[in-house]
Amino acid sequence: MATTVIPFGPQHPVLPEPVHLTLKVEDEIVKEAIPALGYVHRGLEKLADIRDYHQMITVCERVCGICSMIHAVCYSQAIEELMDIEIPDRAALLRVIWSELHRTHSHLLWLGLFADAFGFESLFMQFWKIRERIMDINEATTGSRVIVSVNVIGGVRADLSPDQIRWILSEIDIVEKEVRQLQDTIMNDYTVKARTCGVGTLTKEQAYELGAAGPTLRGSGVAQDMRMLGYGGYSQIDFEPIVETSGDCWARSTVRFRECLQSMDLVRQAISKLPEGDIRVKVKGNPPEGEAYARVEQPRGECVYYIKGNGTKHLDRLRIRTPTFANIPPLLAMMPECELADVPVIILSIDPCISCTER
Amino acid sequence: MIGKVIDVTPETLVGEVMNLKNDGQRLVTFSTYQEDEKKIGILYHFDKNLETTHLRLVTDMDKPIPSISGVLFAALLVENEIRDQWDVEFDGLVLDFNRSLYLDPEVTQVPLVSNVKIEPKK
Numbered sequence: 001m002a003t004t005v006i007p008f009g010p011q012h013p014v015l016p017e018p019v020h021l022t023l024k025v026e027d028e029i030v031k032e033a034i035p036a037l038g039y040v041h042r043g044l045e046k047l048a049d050i051r052d053y054h055q056m057i058t059v060c061e062r063v064c065g066i067c068s069m070i071h072a073v074c075y076s077q078a079i080e081e082l083m084d085i086e087i088p089d090r091a092a093l094l095r096v097i098w099s100e101l102h103r104t105h106s107h108l109l110w111l112g113l114f115a116d117a118f119g120f121e122s123l124f125m126q127f128w129k130i131r132e133r134i135m136d137i138n139e140a141t142t143g144s145r146v147i148v149s150v151n152v153i154g155g156v157r158a159d160l161s162p163d164q165i166r167w168i169l170s171e172i173d174i175v176e177k178e179v180r181q182l183q184d185t186i187m188n189d190y191t192v193k194a195r196t197c198g199v200g201t202l203t204k205e206q207a208y209e210l211g212a213a214g215p216t217l218r219g220s221g222v223a224q225d226m227r228m229l230g231y232g233g234y235s236q237i238d239f240e241p242i243v244e245t246s247g248d249c250w251a252r253s254t255v256r257f258r259e260c261l262q263s264m265d266l267v268r269q270a271i272s273k274l275p276e277g278d279i280r281v282k283v284k285g286n287p288p289e290g291e292a293y294a295r296v297e298q299p300r301g302e303c304v305y306y307i308k309g310n311g312t313k314h315l316d317r318l319r320i321r322t323p324t325f326a327n328i329p330p331l332l333a334m335m336p337e338c339e340l341a342d343v344p345v346i347i348l349s350i351d352p353c354i355s356c357t358e359r
Numbered sequence: 360m361i362g363k364v365i366d367v368t369p370e371t372l373v374g375e376v377m378n379l380k381n382d383g384q385r386l387v388t389f390s391t392y393q394e395d396e397k398k399i400g401i402l403y404h405f406d407k408n409l410e411t412t413h414l415r416l417v418t419d420m421d422k423p424i425p426s427i428s429g430v431l432f433a434a435l436l437v438e439n440e441i442r443d444q445w446d447v448e449f450d451g452l453v454l455d456f457n458r459s460l461y462l463d464p465e466v467t468q469v470p471l472v473s474n475v476k477i478e479p480k481k
Contacts (some may be wrong), residue, residue: 034454035436036460036461037460037461038454038459038461038462038463041461041462043470046471047473059407081361209380209385209387209431209432209433210433211385211386211387211388211431211433224409226409228409229409290360291360291388292360292361293360293361293362293402293404293411293413295387295411296427302387304387304388304390304404306390306402306404310391316392316393317391317392317393318392319390319391319392321387321388321390325388325436325437326387326388326433328436329432329433329435329436330433358461
């Protein structure tokens with residue numbers, strides 16, 4: 001059988017992000033996939049040389065728009081560990097609220113794109129319509145819809161008033177109700193299952209050994225979620241990771257769908273435990289010195305920051321490992337023996353963010 | 360830094376990684392930093408049940424570093440990334456992008472090492 005080499009991406013109608021794969025195909029069956037990156041590489045880590053450690057929050061938020069809030073949380077936690085800063089309880093829970101709102105809008109965005117990948121346009125529009133409510137909450141509470149910029153070293157810069165809290169609770173009730181109305185379609189519809197069940201299967205052992213992260217790992221049956229660490233305000237909240245075991249595209253989409261509903265619950269829990277008090281502490285003392293390693297759970301999975309400070313306002317080193325970077329080797333393992341027509345669905349199933357990956 | 364740190368040398372690195380793999384540890388990623396003008400520091404981060412273990416390798420930049428991609432395939436992307444950003448070589452890398460994973464062939468400045476220039480690729 002002759003082998004055909006097909007360049008897939010970086011521009012493709014179904015890809016929201018410019019990932020490039022070289023596919024070796026025999027008779028429309030993929031035999032091998034080789035990745036190529038670098039299309040949107042920006043060298044953001046190097047900016048730590050010229051931006052001080054406070055300004056770097058702004059840079060970290062721009063590693064990725066969709067998980068900007070959680071990037072900032074991870075970076076702030078690393079700096080706060082180095083400088084021995086304990087943030088107020090209210091700030092920790094406000095970080096949880098905005099993080100979970102980010103997770104919800106990221107998952108809803110992805111569920112829409114995923115529906116689009118297998119040609120279900122009306123489902124795509126339904127998910128994006130629901131997502132608008134979350135974007136409105138972000139805008140009303142922070143001033144921005146996507147990059148909310150609420151984190152500062154030592155806490156957060158914005159607070160929620162009682163009126164805003166009541167409004168958020170009523171909005172997430174509506175979001176939850178509308179998301180549940182789509183549950184049967186995304187999880188049980190015959191045509192959706194035909195395009196996702198048994199497609200791009202990653203076993204539990206493969207997922208673990210290849211270092212998969214987030215819904216890709218949990219969709220293969222590994223109950224690992226960085227929120228279990230109890231970082232920030234998560235230590236005050238009841239939380240169990242959501243796991244599916246079939247390891248295919250259906251499992252990964254189901255994990256994300258169920259996590260949307262879980263995030264609504266976490267927002268409610270965080271609001272119910274929100275104490276009165278300060279939202280930030282003043283940063284005192286010398287600039288950060290030493291090494292710190294921080295991990296948080298983004299919508300796409302585990303995000304890792306390594307920071308090395310030298311006691312000046314500029315960091316010696318900022319290293320960011322984003323979840324999509326971890327999910328590329330597992331993606332390569334999902335490809336062999338799949339049909340060429342399933343490639344977009346499989347790629348979408350890891351929720352690729354190439355601007356994150358390349359930074 | 361949170362987690363246990365184990366110092367390794369180029370000679371003991373692959374064996375230690377094998378031990379951690381056999382212990383059921385999952386590779387998270389590596390982080391790099393400049394130890395001094397001629398030395399690079401690499402931290403290999405592993406995880407098991409949310410407990411972190413780091414291997415710390417400090418070695419010369421101008422000598423090849425043993426690749427662990429033969430033991431853990433997922434390491435290949437990180438090693439290629441480090442190759443791009445620090446201009447160090449990895450011995451035994453299973454898929455070597457030869458300094459072109461992120462960078463275009465005409466790039467001559469090594470991104471994370473000051474004042475080091477390299478020949479553009481033909």
